[in-house]
Amino acid sequence: MLYREAGDFKTSYGEDNQTFPIRFDRRAYWVLLVVAAVVLPFLVTDYWANAFLVPFLIYAIAALGLNILTGYCGQVSLGTGGFMAVGAYSSYKLMTAFAWMDMVTVTILSGVITAIVGAAFGLPSLRIKGFYLAVATLAAQFFLVWLFNRVGWFYNYSASGQINAPERTLFGLEITGPNTEAWAQYLFCLFFVVILAWVARNLTRGTVGRQWMAIRDMDIAAEIIGVNPLRAKLTAFAVSSFFVGVSGSLFFTVYLGAVEVGEAFGIQKSFLVLFMVIIGGLGSIFGSFAGAAFLVLLPVVLKIVGVDLLGWPTDIVAHLNLVVVGGLIVFFLVVEPHGLAQLWRLTKEKLRLWPFPH
Amino acid sequence: MKLGTLTVAAIMAAAPAMADLVIPDLSYRTGPYAAGGIPFSDGYQDYFTLLNERDGGIGGEPIRLIECETGYNTEKGVECYEATKGEGSLVYQPLSTGITYQLIPKAEADGIPLHTLGYGRTSAVNGAVFNNVFNYPANYWDAASVAVNYLLEQNDGSLDGKKIALVYHNSAYGKEPIRTLQVLGEKHGFELTEIAVDHPGQEQKSQWLQIRRDRPDYVIMWGWGVMNQVAVQEAANIRYPMDQFIGNWWAGAEHDVIPAGAAADGYLSLNMNTINPDYPIFGEIREHVVDAGLAAGDGSNLGSVLYHRGMYAAMLTAEAIRKAQEIHGVTDITPAMMRDGMEALEVTEATMESWGAPQIGPVFSVSCENHGGSGEGIVQRWNASEQRFEPLTGFISPDAEVIAPLVEEDSMAYAAEAGITPGCAEPS
Structure with missing residues (x-):
């Protein structure tokens, strides 16, 4: 009933290849976008923005980035936290060195710097694969965190080693700093999410994306049919790092405002983003969003239900969160390795037939 | 919804x-x-x-x-x-x-x-x-200064030529006292070695190996959480004298020293309250x-x-x-x-x-x-047989002359x- 293809004729290749081939999906997408961009900014409070909307958007970008690398190109990376740190520290250096620079430029440049760093750390992927590559990216994670902790230049030699985002405005509106309005924070992140998701979607279904997928499915076969593994892997690393860098930059400038590299961008962060990709669904744009939403919302929902409504002790709820996340990862790996995205796909299949299953 | x-x-x-x-x-x-x-x-x-x-x-x-x-x-x-x-x-x-x-x-x-x-x-x-x-x-800067003032008192007012190692949690927290200790080192002529321990601090073998090699006269620690008990245990392992090992006030609670047992006896720490x-x-x-x-x-x-x-x-x-x-x-x-x-x-x-x-x-x-x-603080000592910290000194004042400009x-x-x-x- 809800999903009907009947009468939805496609008369051109363009229509046949569109992202949402079903009219209902297409409409739902535009409605969602309008709600997110026009309606939500009027409703969002400080708590909503800081507790889940902004972190969700930022993690969605990071998950998109990791999904490009791991889900589409098949290169396992445990260096996400380190690359986010590169994005954050690039923004900090850019913001403090060039005070006139606007935040959009800062964010994009941070992404570009991270892309260069990411491509450099991607070089070993040409020789090593699988677990060994994971270990190499793990080394990147620890090296980058150590570097930002060790070299004073990165944190402008401040006594504590913390970096603080100075106040910056865009069109006269504060985007960073403590006086930022919740809706400005939210819209700024939403802008990047929409643009980057669109870029990711179009990259992954074009030539570049097909090369990535060919490398993922079988690199030798890909090479034989003419895919250049050097280019494919390095572009995957660069694009993925660009996304992760942008998310790290937003994480620092818009969301937290002050970070300490070991605490904010430690190995925990790499795992968190990896879990988002696994739970959401490897090799799926929707999965990146679903995974990020799930892992950002779960602790908040558990807290609201457990502590505020049921009055349980806070530590029990915090432990319960760990148990639930751990259990879900095992559950998804065993029962649905393709994650929430696959569940969504199955639901859609069912809905297309419903209520007449035959 | x-x-x-x-x-x-x-x-x-x-x-x-x-x-x-x-x-x-x-x-x-x-x-x-x-x-x-x-x-x-x-x-x-x-x-x-x-x-x-x-x-x-x-x-x-x-x-x-x-x-x-x-x-x-x-x-x-x-x-x-x-x-x-x-x-x-x-x-x-x-x-x-x-x-x-x-x-x-x-x-x-x-x-x-x-x-x-x-x-x-x-x-x-x-x-x-x-x-x-x-x-x-x-x-924290008071704490660093109180620790140094205590050591000055122990050494008849001079720390000239002494070696002091700072074992610190590699975070904003642990880095706070470094500047003060550097300035105090210049003032009193002691040599400061900074030894970082990364979050959460469960692994400190290399740090304590360095201490064992350098044999500093005193070790000051800026630790928190699991890092403290590991440090006290490692200090005990290399037989570092506990009366030359001073934790700050976040590194001086029962759970930090109990795991090391009798070996932790005599461990010193600062405290801001009795x-x-x-x-x-x-x-x-x-x-x-x-x-x-x-x-x-x-x-x-x-x-x-x-x-x-x-x-x-x-x-x-x-x-x-x-x-x-x-x-x-x-x-x-x-x-x-x-x-x-x-x-x-x-x-x-x-x-x-x-x-x-x-x-x-x-x-x-x-x-x-x-x-x-x-900014005053006391120094307390761990008594392992009675399982409690005992105050060793009264409230010691920090060196305002150094801290105020910082x-x-x-x-x-x-x-x-x-x-x-x-x-x-x-x-x-």
């Missing part, structure tokens, strides 16, 4: 109690720092519960505690702050230097005071720049809180070092609330009034007597120029960075 309904329901449930004195407790009972977070939070909450049970609150106004678990994580800390600030929270005590750095600009913008007792950003002492941030009775399980206040907490089944946590931490500290933090908060009520002549105070109360706080021997904990802390008063109190420099740098024109806040 469902979440929205739940949030609304949660707010509705909380709404009728708006007239209380709201004290959020950003605690951490999970994670690698829980061992320190639990007793502190228990002490903090139990004291307020006692005030509610015994006196019906402060000035007749009941206290409402809101606990929020941060796990020592800055993201959760921010979420807790946002979740509780709308409830009329009077003062935040995040017990984490990382979260403090996060909250300093937010608290300034929202006009809610932040009390970072012996942690956080040291230069918040300068109340003209940090209007809403208080770190009395002492801060430890005395026989204070009359404990009898009252037992009677009104523990026996009534209202104790926070499992109630097993009563009388421990960090329980004392949490309770001391609560006492200072309660005193500031009283002061604010007195200044403004109302009992239901706002965060802005609370700020005025904190800035006018005065702690005398008589005040501490009235709390039921005589001489628990130094005598000090707060002013706009000095949000940091007296505070001035760092706070002015912050003012320039954040675009603040230094000036005392007008009382509301």
